[in-house]
Amino acid sequence: MNYERRGADDTVIRERLKELAKKHRKYGCIRLHIKLRREGYNVNHKKTERIYREEKLQLRVRKKKKQTAVQRVKMEAATKRNERWSMDFIHDSLSNGRKFKNLTIVDDYTKECPVILADTSITGKRVVYELDKLKEKIGLPEEITVDNGPEFISNALDEWAYKNNVRIYFIEPGTPTENPFI
Numbered sequence: 527m528n529y530e531r532r533g534a535d536d537t538v539i540r541e542r543l544k545e546l547a548k549k550h551r552k553y554g555c556i557r558l559h560i561k562l563r564r565e566g567y568n569v570n571h572k573k574t575e576r577i578y579r580e581e582k583l584q585l586r587v588r589k590k591k592k593q594t595a596v597q598r599v600k601m602e603a604a605t606k607r608n609e610r611w612s613m614d615f616i617h618d619s620l621s622n623g624r625k626f627k628n629l630t631i632v633d634d635y636t637k638e639c640p641v642i643l644a645d646t647s648i649t650g651k652r653v654v655y656e657l658d659k660l661k662e663k664i665g666l667p668e669e670i671t672v673d674n675g676p677e678f679i680s681n682a683l684d685e686w687a688y689k690n691n692v693r694i695y696f697i698e699p700g701t702p703t704e705n706p707f708i
Contacts (some may be wrong), residue, residue, distance in 0.1 A: 539569055540577050571656045604634040609665040610695075615648070615675065629653060631660070634671070640664055650680025651693055657686060669693040 533691065546558050553561070559574040562633055578584070604610045616628040629643040629652075640663070641656055660666070670687070672678040687694045 536573070536577060539567055539573070540545045542567065543574065543577055544581060544583070547578075547581075552585070552632045555583075558583075605634060608665055608667045610634040610671060612671045613653070613678065614673060615677070629656065631656075631665070637651075643701065648677060650677045650682040653677050654682045659691065666690055666692055668694055671695045671697065673697050674699050680696055 539568060541566070543558060543562065547553065550558070550561070554643055555575055555578045556571075558578065559571050559588040562569055562574060576647070601609050610633075612632045612634055614630060616630060617625065618628065619625045624646065624648045627643055627648050628644075629648050632639050636679075639677065640660055643652075645652070670692055672694060677683070678694075678696070683694070686692075
């Protein structure tokens with residue numbers, strides 16, 4: 527003879543929790559638990575959490591899109607050296623299938639490419655490091671044109687541009703023709 531646990535009948539609490547979740551769509555488990563307790567249900571938070579999970583009432587958290595800090599304006603053609611540089615990544619793969627990136631920086635006026643950096647992983651901090659090396663070698667541009675990639679909308683590049691008095695021009699999403707020199 528073995529002991530067999532008899533589960534408590536949760537149907538009343540379960541139904542009320544579903545009703546509350548439907549009525550208050552923005553409420554999470556904790557606030558719904560407080561509502562149940564205020565209505566007189568004698569239920570502890572662990573039971574509420576279990577029922578909440580079993581009924582799949584979890585809120586979906588939306589990922590926030592990172593906003594650019596710079597206004598978009600129409601771009602004029604470069605008229606002198608170091609007036610505007612264009613930066614972008616070119617992706618490729620090795621013969622063994624491993625992927626790598628090439629960071630390319632081009633002077634829009636002279637069409638010279640002072641840097642092509644190839645690596646399997648290039649972060650915003652690495653981009654800033656390369657720009658600092660270029661700063662000592664040939665100077666800085668007044669403006670840099672980039673797309674909306676994660677390396678270019680990073681805080682590291684934004685802070686570097688502010689400290690070095692360089693404007694960052696972000697092209698419109700989905701229009702690579704605005705950055706034609708790469």
